[in-house]
Amino acid sequence: MNNTFASRHPRLHWVILLLVVPGVILLLDALICGLLIPLLAPQWQEDAGTVTKILLWGSGAWLVDRGLRIFLWEGAYRRATGTSAPTVLVGAAAAAIYTIAALIVLTEILQLDTGAVLLSTGLVAGVLSVAMQNTITDFFSGVSLSIDRPYQVGDWIEFEDGVLGEVVGITWRSTRIRSWHASLYVVPNKKAANSILHNYDRPTRVYGYWFHVSVxxxxxxxxxxxxxxxxxLQCERxxxxxxxxxxxxxxxxxxxxYMVYVHxxxxxxxxxxxxxxxxxxxQRLQQAGISPAAVTYELQTRRAEKTTAMMPGITEIxxxxxxxxxxxxxxxGILARGLSVREAPVGERIVAEGDEGDSMLVLVSGVVILSRTINGHEREIERLKTGQCFGEMSLLTGEPRYSTARALTNVWLIEIPRTAFAPLLARNEKxxxxxxxxxxxxxxxxxxxxRALFSRGDTLPSDGHAARIKALIREFFGH
Structure with a gap:
């Protein structure tokens, strides 16, 4: 009976174990009684029978626990709720089964007086329950949350006191929430269970939003x-x-x-x-010649100099x-002719590794991540900020794009084509x-x-890159 069979047919596997395990124990008991017991002392003969009964009760508890996991927790519970059973509940049921089996073994088989033990245990439990009241409350609140499941890891939730963030962990004692500030809230389960909760990801992750526009x-x-x-409708998000x-x-x-209601x-x-x-x-209202509606207030005014705010031009950038x-x-000024600033929203792939390209891009504002495929995985190699450039190898040598560039924030870019750059580059050695x-x-x-990721790098010597690139530039531009 291998693991593959057990994973494919868990119920049949459990039925076979139910028939085989007790039979094997009883068979061993019969063999021992028939062959070895006559040779042993009378006291050892009684002990052998006691061991057999203990094994039967122990295996019985194990089979009951396994049957509950297969038929109830992984079967009926999952079908009824659509989710796996809480680990705390499964563990509590298993603990109850083994505790009952242990009490039966102590009382009925070993003939021990468990009354005094249970009484003293109850007294100790009472003292501990008073001393650990908050911890116990958090524990049972955690069990309640695991059963009710008002939220799961990955959900964005907000409590009535304003605690808002993404659930990153749920333990038996507390819920951990990562806020918009990338900080961590640790909320006791007692508070989470008794608080009014707003789950932004239930019943679905689609989020509805509305606001007003005055015209x-x-x-x-x-x-x-x-x-x-x-x-x-023109917005991708x-x-x-x-x-x-x-x-x-x-x-x-x-x-x-007007109310705008979107998802x-x-x-x-x-x-x-x-x-x-x-x-x-x-943009739509402006194209139609409609200005935002003015809101009228009664104000005290004074004459002031008019100030004008303007975005810097391409030349200044x-x-x-x-x-x-x-x-x-x-x-x-010559280079700036015909160029314009374009926007790339968060997450947009600006250029892709291996694509053909004949332009260089200047980052006007924002952050761009450069990455390469290493050992089958896309790995970040550099982050660029305002004033930095990328794509220079394709512009200079005609090679395919060396890396993938993605917008980490909303970014503004200027793309300089080879046709605009070539005349200046050809006569300017600096x-x-x-x-x-x-x-x-x-x-x-x-x-x-x-090399840090245990991947083979470029086979060219590092100290020869600049000279090689200069040679490629001269060759590519015909100099």
């Missing part, structure tokens, strides 16, 4: 509703099922008020999704990149040297990461 009353509500619906709903909810107010894949995505949706609504320090202002040094340093860093 001037001179614009037709039919037009506004259509624009708001289009803005919601807004679910199309359930579909976004737009309601003209307060026609008596001025300006008119996201899960609660943690709410901030990024609300940001995307708000920007989309602003490139001038702040250290890599382009060898370029003159005129050359920076720029060539700076790019070669950058590519060489990044390649060395990647090799160091690979």
């Amino acid at each position: 001037v009353s001179t614009v037709s509500p039919l037009v506004v509703r259509q624009l708001l619906q289009q803005a919601a 807004v679910r199309s099922d359930p579909a976004p709903m737009i309601y003209f909810c307060d026609p008596g107010s001025v300006p008119y008020k 996201f894949d899960n609660y943690p995505w709410r901030f990024a999704a609300i940001d995307e949706l708000s920007v989309a609504i602003h 490139l001038r702040d990149v250290s890599l382009f320090a060898p370029l003159t202002d005129a050359e920076i 720029l060539q040297a700076g790019l070669a040094d950058l590519a060489s340093a990044r390649r060395k860093h990647t090799e160091a990461v690979q």
Whole structure:
């Protein structure tokens, strides 16, 4: 009877054990009584029978415990609830079974007076229950939570006192919750069991959210509703099922008020999704020539100088990149022609390892993760911040993308194609040297990461990277 058979046919395996184990014990008892007992002293003869009875009760308790696990906990309980039985409940049932079997063995077989033992045990238990009242309450509250399952590991929950976060652990005494601040709450199970709880992941992980948008009353509500619906549908993080709903909810107010009701894949995505949706609504209304409704207040005013806030232009952004320090202002202006800033939302794969590419990207704002496939797994090798560049090897040498780049935050990028870069690079040796040094340093860093992960790195000598890259640049650009 091997483990494979037991795992495939647990019930049949248990029935066979129920028939075989007691039979084997009784057979051994019969053999011992027939062959060895006549040769032993009378006292040993009685002890042999006692051992047989103890083995029968012990094996019986084990078979009952195993039967409960197979037929009740892993069978009926899972079918009724759809989840596995709580470990605390299974352990408590097993402890009760073995305790009953031990008492029967002590009382009926060994003929011991267990009354005094039980009385003293009860007194000790009473003293301990008073001294450990809170711990015991937490324990039984943990059992209650395990049975009721108002939340599981991975759920986002909020208690009535404002404790909010992701459940990362549930023990017999407490629930551990990781907050938005990446800190840890430890909530006693007694409090968790008696508190009003908001589970953001039940009954499903889909999270519904609504907010109000005010638009001037001179614009037709039919037009506004259509624009708001289009803005919601164009957002990747807004679910199309359930579909976004737009309601003209307060026609008596001025300006008119509209409710936007949408759903996201899960609660943690709410901030990024609300940001995307708000920007989309602003763009739709702006394209239609609709300005946000003004709210009127009675204010005391004074004359002040007008201030204007503007985003820096492409030229100013490139001038702040250290890599382009060898370029003159005129050359920076030439390079900036035709370029624009684009946004990549959180999680977007900007470039993929192995893809063809002929451009370099400058990180204007945000954080980008560079990773490579090492031993079949994607491993992070570097994090880039504002003002840094990536993709330089493809631009310089025409090689496929050396690494995958993903947006860790919302990022803004400038993509510089080879056609814009080639004329400046061809006649500026300092720029060539700076790019070669950058590519060489990044390649060395990647090799160091690979060696740390017990993976074979590039076969080229590390100290020859810069010279090799310079040669490839000259060859690629025809110099």
